[in-house]
């Protein structure tokens with residue numbers, strides 16, 4: 001609510017014994033302050049989609065230039081020491097902070113990605129292949145119908161690294177009046193504090209990810225439990241590089257844990273959080289400035305209706 005009106009009310013009702021003259025002076029002062037307040041630029045609305053009223057949503061779409069974020073996570077085991085929702089908690093931390101720096105609307109909690117490889121662990125929720133794609137398509141369609149003509153899927157889970165670019169590719173199958181962008185996980189960068197564990201196998205709930213969690217949700221990190229099981233690479237499959245099979249992850253990390261979570265530090269986490277937030281901010285700015293993707297999509301959709309007329 002606006003501060004000015006409430007001030008007048010509180011002042012007039014708490015003055016008590018004061019003269020009417022003094023009360024009126026205070027009221028006039030408060031009303032002047034209220035007028036100044038009304039003329040200053042309105043504060044940014046919440047970046048949370050679900051916290052906006054319908055009318056505020058409409059103006060927020062204008063403020064965001066139609067740019068919306070879909071932080072994309074999963075429910076899966078994260079070693080012995082991190083919560084099931086770790087990836088979404090972390091990616092939302094980065095996305096929400098970024099959207100506050102460069103305004104964008106952030107879609108509510110979305111846990112519906114690819115995680116078949118952890119179905120043998122408690123707490124994993126793995127929707128079928130078709131549903132993952134359909135739900136994501138209907139979600140971005142609904143976002144676009146509400147004015148999000150530029151949707152940035154901000155990935156927080158390595159198991160989505162094939163799904164999300166595939167989803168973006170499939171947007172060319174039929175015309176859409178909006179653009180899907182996919183932003184990969186980007187927590188590392190130049191000037192990073194030295195890692196204590198081997199970066200090559202620091203892949204899941206290890207030093208890096210645990211450090212990030214220590215910033216996003218320190219209350220959910222049980223660092224003392226990290227050594228309870230091994231996150232070592234068991235290398236049980238001998239296949240040449242470039243030859244892929246889906247069981248590769250289970251073959252290497254059957255505990256669904258890769259790395260050494262106990263090596264995590266707040267120092268590394270602070271660096272990662274800052275790097276990730278900056279990366280999302282840069283992506284929002286680039287997407288807002290991008291006028292070519294939609295233009296080229298439209299040209300492509302038109303040509304794809306009659307390929308024999310496409311200039312050769």
Ligand SMILES: [Zn+2]
Nearest residue numbers: 086087205209
């Ligand atoms: Zn994770």
